Every structure is written in structure tokens, then in C-alpha cells.
Amino acid sequence: MMRALVLTGPGKAEVLRVPVPVAGPGQVVIEVARAGVCGTDVELFTGEMSYLHSGVSSYPLRPGHEWSGTVREVGPDVDGSWLGRRVTGDTMIGCGHCRRCRSGRHHVCPDRHELGIRDGLAGALAERLAFPAAYLHALPDTVDATAGALVEPAGNAQRCVDAAALEPGERLLVLGTGTIGLLTAMLARGRGLEVHLLGQELDFALSLGFARSWTRDSLPDLPWDAVVDATNAPSMPGLAVDLVEPGRRVVCIGLSGTPSLIDTRDAVLKDVTAVGILGASAGLAPAIAAFASGAVDPRPLVAATVSLEQAAAVLAGDRPASAGPGPKVLIDPAA
Template sequence: MSAGGAGAAPAWIGRRVTGDTMLGCGACRRCEHGRQHVCEQRLELGIRGGKAGALAEKVATPARSLHRLPDAVDDAMGALVEPGGNAFRAVQGAGLQPGDRCLVLGPGTIGLLCELFARAAGAEVHLLARDAVSAAFARSLGFDDVWTEERLPALPWDAVIEASNSPLLPARALELVEPGGRVVYIGLAGTPSRIDTRDLALKDVTAVGVLSASPGLAGTIDAYAAGVVDPRPLIAATLTLDDLPAILSGVRPPAAGPGPKFHVAL
């Protein structure tokens, strides 16, 4: 729920909102062209520049970064707008048309949301899961074409979305995609992940990198509000702040579901 500081527009007071986590300086060329998420001087909530994150009692953020949440988007969905925006942009980058075959590498939150948005775009969606447990959860979301590496079928993939943290899968994505297809890189590994640009050029592949949800927030809210994508099955449990230390230390509550996300409700 929003509250205003000095000079804040009254229209924002008391509204349910979500906000961009990338706060550009507002004055540089990148910001002026709508690319504040790659502003060299940007602040990032909870990450960069000493800005408090969303678990703080209050978060100060400029009104220009806010997006209103319609009544059809409840608080749990609102908390998943930011990860959804990353997936929304990744699927946009894949350029999917109805009937295209899309392979998503990585069964985490972003990978699963990519599946949901790709399905909403009319694609035939496949997922490369990490193990039997992650494969089973993906199937519970209604995806039948879920594979582990040893069982991945040799199919032509029109687009591959790399959403893992593996340093090896970016090159694998380029290997798997059809010539003339598209590869989207949204996953980040802890060590350098390398591709051979000869493969990129000789296969005439378009590669797209996605850093943040910023340009996809409005589209994600619209998709949630319309019921085109429902991210709530990804939430394992709803908790309070008092429950959080145990979660962050790796303790999973016995009653938690199999989803990858925990929703903190105040």
C-alpha cells in the first residue's frame, strides 16, 4: 500500500502498487530513452546503492517507478509481478508465434514463468528440468513435455530460453536451437558461461539478453489481471516476517507446497 512523501501526488496515496526495482538517475541518455534499467548510476532495491529491499518496513521509491495493481491482481500476484516481468520479456525476446516449439532450460521461478507466458503465446512448450522432483512440479502446472537431459528428444527448437544458473547451458542452448531461430539468455551463472560466436553466426541465430523486468512490468500486470497467466501455483506457502529467518537458513516448513517461492504477507 502506497503512502506519500513531501510533494507526492495525492492520486497515489493508499493505492495498491508494485514498483520497478531498477531506479535510474532520470537524466542520462539511457534514462531519457526509457532504458533506466541499464542506467550506469541506477539504484536497485535491496541490491545496489544501499536501497532497502521489499522486506523493509517502508521503501522510498519515486512515483515514476510505480504501477497500480488492479483489483484482479491480488497481493500474492502483485509480489510476483517483478519475476513475471523478467519472464514476460524473455518470451517477448523469443519472438514466439502460435505453434512454435520453445524449449526452456531451467526449472526455477523464472523458467516456470517463461513456460506460462510461452504457453499463453500459443507455443508448444517444453522444459529441461534438473531432476525428477523439478520435472514433477512442472507437470503439475499442466506441462506434459518436461525432460531431463538424458531424455531430451531431438526435436527442432524454434526458440530456446536459457533460464538456469548453469555455466554450461548457454552453449547448450545455442547448440539446440534451430538455424534461424532465437536464443534468449536470462539465467546468470556464478562463473563465466561461454558460447562460440561462430555457432551463432553460422546458424544465423538471434541472441537476446534480458537483464530486468522493467520494460515488462505493465504487460505482466495486464496478463495477470486478464487471467492469461496465473503465477500463484508457484507459491509454496504464505509466511510472516517472523517465519523468514528459518526459510532463509534453508528450513522448509512441513506444510509448504512444492513451489519455489514463499510469499511474505504483512
């Protein structure tokens, strides 16, 4: 048996002893080194996550989709060279057969699993994880366990930067200074963009070298070549459309708990392209490369690393007493 965090109902989570996974066909078993807690996990814990209401997710549920670890077992049809390798993996697991999967869009496969989110594939907030080998990504020696657990959110951020479609020297405004917003800013800065951040708490962003960090009241009147909304505020997508330069792009990755409103007259008359981002899939390899090269160091974003037994309190909104200023809390299942 092993320890795993189990969500048993809205606002209810406990560490339970569950069977150790066995590598089935096409699978590996991973000893989890670090797992991140993100807003999706919090929504699953509180019961607010839309998947719980649409029926694709249900309790009991084992969360965790941001992780790094080491392969300890391989299935009978899996390349044995994976054994002992340090890895992370894609959250989005497509069926592999449908039209979307065949065209490279497995992250929107109608029958996909989402690790630790949708039913069918238990998550990484556990000592060990069964995972499909086809969706593994190897981690170089220069990417430690902490950075490895930040590859998944960084993959999402990478897709935001790619979707903004800017050239070096152009100006990007990122709405939100949480994990995704800051990773987007870091990756964009590494690409040579002029990065600005809009948020409420700016001290940490400033400490990371983002001198162009603004509140709504102090935001300068500049031409914004692209705007990324990485907030959960329903008013922000409309603000992004209002701020972006005509003929340019708004990228939406944040989700609000209530519907967001965009005046399509503004979008049409400004000829704005709006792009939605779901999942990190296409951004994982570039994110790993950025971490491995040293172009981006995500580790300052980690405020604390705590034990599996402390995960429920983190999901409930408690910040560890020793936490630093960063937005991300990681779990060490072995602690």
C-alpha cells in the same frame, strides 16, 4: 520504528527495528503486503553476489525487490490519488537524465538504484518501504497481494518471451523449472506457443499442465524455434546455442556462479541471435495485464508465505515445514 530484515555480513541476517521511512520529494511510503525471496536475495545473503565484489552493494543491506503493498503516504510533490492504492514497482530506478534513461533504457543506467540490491534504496523485506512514485505500477482488484508480489519475476519472464520473437504455434524450449522458467512457460503458453521445459525435477511442471517436460536424457530431437536459459548452470548457454534452430534466438536470463562458455563458432555458423535480459521494467505492465485477465495465474508457484522472522532461515536454504511443491516463498511482514 518498524521491523526490517537486515543483511549484516555473509551468512548473517536479522530482523532489526529501524526508523519508519518518510516520503521525501517524489516518493511514496508503502505498507508492504507481500515480498518474495529470490536467488538474488540468496546471493546477497551468502556474499556470492557480484555486486558485493564490484562495490555497488555493501553490508549492511536491506533486501527485497519482489513486492506488493498499499500506498500510505505521499511526498509533497506526488499526486495524492496514489494514497490507498494497491501497487507494485520497478526494481530498476534510473537517474532520469543520462543518455540511457532518455532513450528508454533506465534499467541499464550506470547510476541506477536497484531496490534492495544495490546501495541507496532499502528493500521491501520490511513493514514499510519508501519508493519513487514515478516507478509505481497500480494493481487491479483482480491481482491480489500474492500475485502482486510475483509481478516482478513475471516481468522478467515476459521480457524473455518477447525476446524469443516467436509467433503462435512456434516451438519454445525453456531450460529450467524454477520461478522464472515456469513463469516464462506460463506466459508463452498464454501467447499460443508450443512450450517445452527442460529440468531435473518435473513433477511440479507436469502438475501445471506442461506435459512436454523433459530431462536432458529424454529431450526429443525437435527443431527448437527459440531457447530460453533460465538456469544457473554454466553449461546451459552453450547447450541453448547447440539446440536452437539456425537463424533463431537464444535468450539468457539465468546467471551462473562461474563463467559460462559459448563457442562463438557455433553461434556464428548457425547465425544465432543471443539476447541477455536484465530486469523486468518493460515487462511489468504486460505481466500485470496477464494476471488481471486470468490468462496466467502465478499463485500456484508459491510454496509458502512466512513471517519476517523466518526470512533469514529461508535465505539460508531452509524450506518451511508446511511448504507446498512450488519454487517461491513469500514473506508477510505483518505476520
